Amino acid sequence: MIKKLGLISGVAAVLLMLGCSNKQPNLENAQLETNQTQQKVVQNEQNKPTQTQKSEVNEKVQQEKIKLAQNIKQKQENEKQFAQNVADIVVYFDFDKYNIRQDQWPKVQKLADLIKSHPGKYTIRIEGNCDEWGTEEYNYGLGIRRANSVKNALIKLGVDPNQLTIISYGELNPVCTAHAKWCWAKNRRDNFTYLP
């Protein structure tokens, strides 16, 4: 029994030694491992961008950033230009009237075209104004009706009603303060403001 145990232990020891010997470094293995390491390094070196490649990437990123900034700037410029185009349109009214005059219709049409050709989430505020004649409340009501007349016209011309809001400044937003007919005529108007 003791002999058997000794034999088993001996065999196990030999097997253990053999097993370990496989992992022991020898010259051939060392050479191979070195080669593999070199290959890995070479591969890594190959993957790693060179200084030139680096600057190219940076340049690309930079260019994209510039392009993005330019796009934003262009968009802002477009918005600014759109706001200006909208603000440049002024619809004038006759004394004590809120119906759109025949000669003012092209301006309303132009405004409708502008809005329809500029999609996006924004609002156009239509601001009704009056001359200094009349009392405060009536002028305020008149300003609202002037704003509403153009709003209704724009809706008929295909503008989304949700893009339009109205307000009246009555006689509180004059562009001209002289006491003259030509001046009062300038104050009987609708202005348009772009609200992003």
Next chain:
Amino acid sequence: MKKLLILLIGVFIFAKEFVITKYLDEKPVIGVEIEAPGKVAKLINNDFNVLDHFILDKGSNFKVKFEYQGNSLKVTYIRDESPILIKNYKSNSPSFYPFLVHRAIYDLNNYFSLQPAGFLIRKVVYAMLTAPRQSSIYLGDYTLTYKKRIITGGLNIFPKWADKNQRTIYFTKLNTLPELYKFDIYTGKLTKIMQSPGMLVVSDVKGDNLLLTMAKNGEPDIYIYNLKSHSLKQITTYPGIDVSGKFLGDDAIAFVSDRFGTPCVFEKNLTTGNVIRLLAHGKNQIGLDVYKNKLVISSRETNNAFGPNTFNLFLIDIDSEGLRRLTMKGQNNFPNFSVNGTSVMFIKKENFASKIGIIRLNEDKIFYYPLTKKLQSFDW
């Protein structure tokens, strides 16, 4: 025929205008002595002038002595050279002197048991344009000598007294949407009542009920809003301009509407819903105020919209259907009855200048004060 009609209308109007009421047959005769700086003395004399309830005569045995010093006004009533009553009026600011003077004259008027002169001590709240799209609200005495800015920043318009004691006001602030606020001028407490698209103005106040002009769908219409129940009832539905609603009597409102093509004053019965035109005279009736069953209306009489004789004031009595012309020339607008209905305050524009006018209805007199800036609206 047209000329004859105009002539007849003219005769009718002028006939009414020449009816002068003998209001005070015997005015009390008093002597007045003033020891005060020039501006205070000027205001004392002005109050006597506007009130027109006394005949000032230095030889009278009844004298009133005004002494102003520091921030105090001492008023001594003297009969037969003997002081019979001394009244002291004090304030904590020298700028309040107009209120001291007005109160002293008001008390003197009461001492003689004359027709009440409440308009003297009423405060005026008004909005004034300070720059395009910038309007502040100010507090003043009835002569606008005292001036204090109480609401500023942005467009603050249409101030209206909210209570009889003149402690609180309603006003509109034009933000993205018009907003209606109540403001306590003593505590500074600001309460938002509501907001509404388009237009939101308090046109008249009667207890807990407000007559509002709103334009929810771009059409200015008149609504009654109850502050307690928060109920909002639309009164007018005309698809045009309906503004300036005023409570008229117990069961009606008067308002301005362009339903006949040009603005005219109408009455709407709140029970039956019937609408009638109140004044046929004139081509353009835009200003309106109501005191009980009396109306004061600003109406354009000429075809020339920009002529010198443009808007004049007319007084209508609903009960007697009487019509009385109050002004003759100029552009007379913003008529506003005093608290007891005996006077009308208005703005007159003439020869490129604005002035505030006070018509003493019973005395048939008009007084003016120059206005340096344009008022947007006011309430007395």
